[in-house]
Amino acid sequence: MINTETNPARVIRVLVLAAWLVITVFPLYWITVTSLKEPGAIFSYPLTYWPEVFSLENYVGLFEKAQFGTYIGNSLLIATAAASVATLIAMLSAYVLARFEFRSKGALMMAFLVTQMIPAFIALGPLYLLMTQLKLVDNKFGLILIYIAICIPFCTVMLRGFFANVPDALEEAAMIDGCSRIGALFRVIVPVMKPGIVAAFIFNFVNCWNELFLSVTLMNRDQNKTIPTALNGFITSYNIDWGSMSAAAVLTIVPTMVLFAFASRYIVQGLTAGAVKG
Amino acid sequence: MTRTTIDLERPSSGTGAPGERPSDRAGAPRGSLGGSGRRRVFTTRKGVAILGFLAPAILFVSVFIYYPMISGSQMAFRNWNLTNLTDTSWVGLKNFEAIFANPVFYTVLGNTLLWVLGSIVPQLVIGFAIALWLRRRFRFRGVYQALIFFPWAISGFLIGILFRWMFNSEFGVVNDLLAKAGLIDSPIPWLAEPGTAMTAVIIANIWYGVTFFAIMILAALQSVPDELFEAAALDGAGKVRTLFQITIPYIRTTLALTILLRVIWIFNFPDIIWAMTGGGPANQTHIVTTWMINTTQRGDYGQASAIGLIVVAILLVFSAFYLMAIREKRDA
Numbered sequence: 001m002i003n004t005e006t007n008p009a010r011v012i013r014v015l016v017l018a019a020w021l022v023i024t025v026f027p028l029y030w031i032t033v034t035s036l037k038e039p040g041a042i043f044s045y046p047l048t049y050w051p052e053v054f055s056l057e058n059y060v061g062l063f064e065k066a067q068f069g070t071y072i073g074n075s076l077l078i079a080t081a082a083a084s085v086a087t088l089i090a091m092l093s094a095y096v097l098a099r100f101e102f103r104s105k106g107a108l109m110m111a112f113l114v115t116q117m118i119p120a121f122i123a124l125g126p127l128y129l130l131m132t133q134l135k136l137v138d139n140k141f142g143l144i145l146i147y148i149a150i151c152i153p154f155c156t157v158m159l160r161g162f163f164a165n166v167p168d169a170l171e172e173a174a175m176i177d178g179c180s181r182i183g184a185l186f187r188v189i190v191p192v193m194k195p196g197i198v199a200a201f202i203f204n205f206v207n208c209w210n211e212l213f214l215s216v217t218l219m220n221r222d223q224n225k226t227i228p229t230a231l232n233g234f235i236t237s238y239n240i241d242w243g244s245m246s247a248a249a250v251l252t253i254v255p256t257m258v259l260f261a262f263a264s265r266y267i268v269q270g271l272t273a274g275a276v277k278g
Numbered sequence: 279m280t281r282t283t284i285d286l287e288r289p290s291s292g293t294g295a296p297g298e299r300p301s302d303r304a305g306a307p308r309g310s311l312g313g314s315g316r317r318r319v320f321t322t323r324k325g326v327a328i329l330g331f332l333a334p335a336i337l338f339v340s341v342f343i344y345y346p347m348i349s350g351s352q353m354a355f356r357n358w359n360l361t362n363l364t365d366t367s368w369v370g371l372k373n374f375e376a377i378f379a380n381p382v383f384y385t386v387l388g389n390t391l392l393w394v395l396g397s398i399v400p401q402l403v404i405g406f407a408i409a410l411w412l413r414r415r416f417r418f419r420g421v422y423q424a425l426i427f428f429p430w431a432i433s434g435f436l437i438g439i440l441f442r443w444m445f446n447s448e449f450g451v452v453n454d455l456l457a458k459a460g461l462i463d464s465p466i467p468w469l470a471e472p473g474t475a476m477t478a479v480i481i482a483n484i485w486y487g488v489t490f491f492a493i494m495i496l497a498a499l500q501s502v503p504d505e506l507f508e509a510a511a512l513d514g515a516g517k518v519r520t521l522f523q524i525t526i527p528y529i530r531t532t533l534a535l536t537i538l539l540r541v542i543w544i545f546n547f548p549d550i551i552w553a554m555t556g557g558g559p560a561n562q563t564h565i566v567t568t569w570m571i572n573t574t575q576r577g578d579y580g581q582a583s584a585i586g587l588i589v590v591a592i593l594l595v596f597s598a599f600y601l602m603a604i605r606e607k608r609d610a
Contacts, residue, residue, distance in 0.1 A: 020426060020488075027444060030444060042449065047454045089334040102325070112339070118546075119546045122351065122583055125358075126345075126347075145338075145342060149339055212552075217574075231436070260428070261428075264423075264427050
């Protein structure tokens with residue numbers, strides 16, 4: 001690209017980009033600072049933008065007063081299980097959708113895409129009734145099943161884009177060498193696509209880790225609650241304990257940020273692959 | 279649930295035969311998958327393999343998404359209230375009539391329109407600007423992109439919580455900064471008043487959504503060949519002209535589809551509002567989906583489903599017109 005930028009233009013560009021960066025990072029900075037203040041200092045004037053005394057009291061309180069350890073464990077278990085299974089299943093369907101032509105293919109893609117557009121909440125009530133019949137209300141396994149289903153459509157679309165970039169010749173060669181199709185998929189294609197698959201897994205994991213409305217509807221007992229469900233419980237009362245809330249928010253956000261930092265490049269590829277080609 | 283996947287991984291036990299009915303999917307795919315090693319793949323065999331690979335996905339999506347959705351849709355035409363499950367009779371359009379007769383519905387519709395437009399226009403403009411400026415290489419561009427990417431890792435619900443705290447009337451940082459800048463004399467009770475509450479939730483949503491546009495548009499921009507810009511520069515086209523006559527037309531399809539997806543998505547995005555105001559004060563920040571969740575939680579599944587169907591209808595009509603409009607423009 002020819003460098004046609006004048007100096008004032010450059011200054012404006014740098015300033016605007018810098019301003020947006022500050023705006024983007026500030027809310028996270030603020031919640032972190034809040035969580036590290038002494039509980040009393042959170043509600044005092046004037047506001048301080050740096051803790052006068054650093055304190056982990058809010059964090060300690062989370063584990064002592066609320067069963068935050070249990071919630072973290074539940075969220076970890078449920079998100080890991082659901083994301084793994086969903087990624088595996090989506091891999092199979094994405095592979096077929098990328099490699100084969102068949103009559104109902106368009107309809108199937110449509111059926112997957114439609115799930116992204118219809119408000120999932122229309123299914124909230126009936127899903128509760130279904131889970132009641134299956135005796136899976138307030139049950140981690142039940143929530144995992146639903147999360148798998150929710151992750152599959154988008155994950156399939158995303159992975160399909162990655163598969164389309166891997167040449168057919170690769171698995172054809174493996175199959176001539178005597179590999180079965182599924183063998184070729186796992187031995188030849190998956191290693192090539194590893195970054196994409198990891199990104200898909202992380203995307204699913206973060207979505208399950210963050211999901212609120214289904215878990216609020218389905219999980220009742222403290223021993224089964226995920227982090228978002230517990231946080232939602234924190235706000236139903238009129239007075240939010242912002243000390244605990246800020247600490248809990250930081251603990252919830254940090255793992256997903258770390259994961260996204262690893263995978264962001266591939267997630268972006270996956271998200272943009274479909275649209276840009278169109 | 280795990281059984282389906284394990285089955286697929288297990289080496290062939292060879293019970294499947296070509297031409298089996300689709301409903302026999304449990305046994306069929308294994309055999310054909312294992313046996314299709316040579317490239318001589320019959321069409322039916324291929325069909326069975328395709329079905330086998332797709333079966334788990336279809337099973338999960340049908341049982342846990344489509345079944346509840348369809349069964350939810352029929353509830354819209356029934357008297358379906360958790361408080362009185364003895365009478366779940368068909369009532370025709372009564373639920374819809376009740377909604378259309380409810381003044382709150384029109385408030386909610388107006389709010390939704392404001393929420394969608396007020397969020398998407400600034401998201402698009404800021405996102406576009408950032409993408410344009412990010413297209414140029416500079417040191418730390420990768421780091422910059424990673425940093426502005428981070429709102430994505432956070433759930434809408436938590437973003438709502440972050441902003442609820444920042445917009446707190448007494449100890450919120452927004453009021454503090456505005457006061458320090460000399461813009462306000464007394465703290466604004468942001469989330470307690472209708473007008474400001476809507477502004478606050480929309481600001482949170484803009485903050486969240488800019489990244490998405492920036493990333494999608496940046497990806498599209500990178501598909502524009504450099505030669506086009508070079509040619510435009512040689513012809514003496516200014517920056518603004520290049521933008522409107524080359525850049526935007528080139529990425530028009532991506533842009534149009536991104537906007538459509540985003541409209542649908544923001545329409546269906548209750549999380550931020552849920553965490554910040556819960557739809558209050560006095561329903562003034564309820565959008566259709568928060569109102570629907572609220573109705574579900576009250577146990578009135580019939581009315582909630584009717585609201586859901588209304589949402590689907592609105593989005594379908596909107597998408598149809600929108601797609602027609604961009605197609606016409608392309609043909610012209």
